Amino acid sequence: MNARGMMAALLGLGLLTGSTLPAAAQGFAGLGAAADGFALPDPGYRPGFPADHGAHPDFRIEWWYLTANLTGPDGADYGLQWTLFRTALAPETGPPVPGWNSPQLWFGHAAVTSADFHGAAERFARGGSGQAGVTVDPFAAWIDDWQMAGDSVDHLRLTASAPNFSYDMTMTAEGPLVLQGDAGYSVKSPDGQASHYYSQPFYRVEGTLELPEGEIPVTGSAWLDREWSSQPLSPDQSGWDWFSLSFDTGEKMMGFRLRGDGPAFTSGTWIAADGTPAPFGDGVLEAVPTAHSTVEGFSVPTRWRLRLPASGLDVEVAALNPDAWMGLSIAYWEGPVRVSGSHPGRGYLEMTGYDQDRP
């Protein structure tokens, strides 16, 4: 299971138990590996499309996770996030249960970040009412008025609104879907936890941000992650640092670092400009914090040095806005980053578990 999986599970669990993050993680660990009859990721399974763009209600957790790096007319950088999580209280193997009895819960997160602004919002919904959900053909993923929809996942319109920001984007895929891990079966930890995982990192984006200072037309690129799983967390995991970087060369990299009691577990995928993935396992990616910022009273590493010797990568990753704190039901840091060094570019950084660290 990867970082976002923990997030989805924790979101569900945070609501279920009303407790704070570490306690929730420990409580969740007690559920057991094959808990409650949920389907488990299958190494032999090959994703099929468009069906797998839709929901997998027999799995416990799933998400549609989109981040975008954008540029305004004056060259200023912006970032946006649009996320839909699904978490199930019980596996749903038959036809969907309509009405309030549906075991499916949905959560949405949206954010916009500039060098001096960061707005974040969240939404909650229950399955079965139509308030949130995903359809395959035509494709639509929505919660309330937040929507990612189009005739297919290659052409999407993305909207979200909050009291202090909103956005309306059109996205066009300019490259292939990328299967992460072993043809979409992604092993995430030494214990063998895994998920089904694919990405679409090649969206071209244009649209309008509505920020407190007014409307801003923007263009840029976006990265969609799709993942579903059922497996529990390790009780000792205290947080993670997750990078999705797009380099000026057209190459891309997804990499993460899970922090726990022992040495951090790292993993990721190097993606060639034509979309060919080259997954790498634990210990290959080196990620070292080089500067911390104090955000909401917590010490968060907002400048990193990343090295991936096999690909000749040696870069510095710096937050566009160190104050990109997502002060939601589950608090974490997520925002756009600038990349400099051997492979200049842009990307997104997500960090959790720092809301325990007082400077």
Place this chain on the structure above:
Amino acid sequence: MTPAILSALAAHWRRNPLQFLTLVLGLAFATALWSGVQAINAEARQSYDRAAASLGEGQFDLLLARDGGWINAARFVALRRAGWLVTPLVEGQITPDAGAPLRLLGIEPLTAPAGMAAAGVARTDLAGFLAGRVLLADPETARRLTPPPAVLQGRQVRAEAGLAPGTVLADIGAAQRLLGREGQVSRLLILPDQPQNQPALDQIAPDLLRQGAEAAPDPARLTGSFHLNLTAFGALSFIVGLFIVHGAVGLAMEQRRPLVRTLRALGAPLRLLVGLMLAELLAIALLAGGLGVLLGYVVAAALLPDVAATIRGLYGASVSGTLELRAVWWLSGLGMALAGTALAASGALWRIARMPPLASAGGRAWAVASARRTLGMAGAGLGLLALAAGIAAFGQGGGLWLGFTLLAALLLGGVLILPPFLALALTLAQRRRMGPVAEWFLADTRQQLPGLGLALMALMLAMAANVGVATMVSSFRLTFTGFLDQRLSAALYVNAEPAGDLRALEAFLEAEARELLPILVTEASVAGWPAQIYGVRGGPTYRQNWHFLAGGAEAWDTLVAGRAVIVNEQLARRADLAPGDALTVLPGLVLPVAAVVGDYGNPVGQVILGEDLFRATFPEAAPRRFAVQADDPDTLRRALLRDHGLPTAAITDQAEQKALALAIFERTFAVTGALNVLTLAVAGFAMLMSLLTLAALRLPQLAPVWALGLTQRHLAGLELLRAGLLAAMTALLALPLGLGLAWALLSVVNVEAFGWRLPMFLFPADYARLGLAAMVAAGLAALWPAWRLARRPPAELLKVFANER
């Protein structure tokens, strides 16, 4: 030195245990009534706060169906998808096997706002709550529902402290099933922080009405005047108690003058002496205050279930029936005891502190009021009465607090003019020559007035309050029964909602009933106030039974013709409407007001239209309830139950409904009645104590009269007569004061608090009974001192001539 002084001071109480008892009991009673009332108020407020905090009531704007009915749950999703952050609520009643019905509230915890604490509680076992297995309630209600009664269909109720009392909280799905309302919601709550770029509500939901949070019935506001009344009673009792304390402390200080003189002559510093007497009073105040708080707890615990039932019946707000020991009221009780003692004792202590060490004991100088003081009291009293009259004449509409200022000025002014009034009456009586004994009796009575004045004032306060409240309650009862006769004039009331085929039911009723009165209603906002618009059929029932506060009988004809409307008094007062004024019912529908009708106990405005106009204006609002006049109601009821599948609960008959309303009403004033009796009892106690203390002091006055030949029995008889005479005169003055009080309550305070005025009726028999009760109380209070006088050994009377006491 200190121990010696303390022992000398304590010796006084050992020699006068009755005085000590008076002081402690007086203070304890005063504190008990005050803290008891405060305890009840604190418990009720806590309940409202819990309801507001846990359910977010009164904090959020609401969306209601304009036709007053249920909202299709799909509207919730449609509004969310249009960008409106709303959360659905389902509300209804469930009746467990035994006991009062409970409020069932269904919430959707995922979309509920952060300000709704109940949603947070629901999330502690979200899976169980969402699945409908677990319901939540406050511990008292949860106990009542364990094991779960059949009406809960096997669901468990978990206790959660901090939830609104008397409310069962369920997931929206479970609540819909329990109420038989699948796919429907009662209302939608609008979250405070809405996103940008929303479509206008009146475009996407024209059939829903947005009601501001401030317009929602807020239990704290609705019940505010009820609690203000209780507080006024508590304060009144406390003041009566302070009269007792003042008398007891003053007497004790006076009797200790020789002691103080002796101690100071022996070298005790004045500062130390006064300090020790202060400490002594503090200790007594703490003892009595503590006792009072204990007693107050007992009073409050005894009254609370009645108060809770009253508030639930009157306002629909739930108040926990169990009393908790809260710092706010027991501290306030102790504080009042200390402050009251300080207030009552300050004058006496001041005189002790300024007394020259060698001054002779001043006898009963403390009790001899100068003519100047009497004049001052008369002036102040008349001034306050003038202020009350001014407020009554010009200050109407100035708010609730002005109303209570009027009450206070009236009471205080009335009380202050009592001693001057009595002195004047006695002086006038003295001018008529009636023989030496009568003349002595009158002069002696007048001379006693300063000592008895405080007790008489207490008696008058208690009596006036009794007269005022009795008048208010009885006026309310008369008006309310009349109103019920008016409003519940049909034989049967049928709730048509459970019927499968509404049209068939209506057709059946049209055919079978002598007169069918469909009750058409829709929610609206009229003249900026939340209001209900009714459509009525102007048949003989209404024409015969409804009486207008303003407007003539021709109002019905214009109403039926759709050329005018009738409004209730609440709306008329708020929007300043009188017959003939034009009212904008809806944009584009402006009609003159034909009449104003009394509508007691309803917090919202009402506009009544003729049936045809209503149906044309609101074609979607179908009648859900019917009032039915039938020649044979029982047959009709059986037919409805048998042929139309209506449950028994859907049909109520007039008598049943009237009895229910009256039962609620009777409980309302049971509480006030109980407090009334307590106040009168405390006043009687004050009288007894004053007479007892005076009896001891008055020996030097009585001994010469005895020496001149009046027997002790004769003297005792005169004492009784005096008490009766003073009580009668006090009662005489208390009657107009009480009527003034009643008028202020009915015509000023009630209008400010509720928006309607109660007509005032007079009940002379009640007043006569009350006056008699006051005289009996005074007579009883005088009985013991008189008996003691009659039995006093003549040697004691002789001693008066032998030494200086």
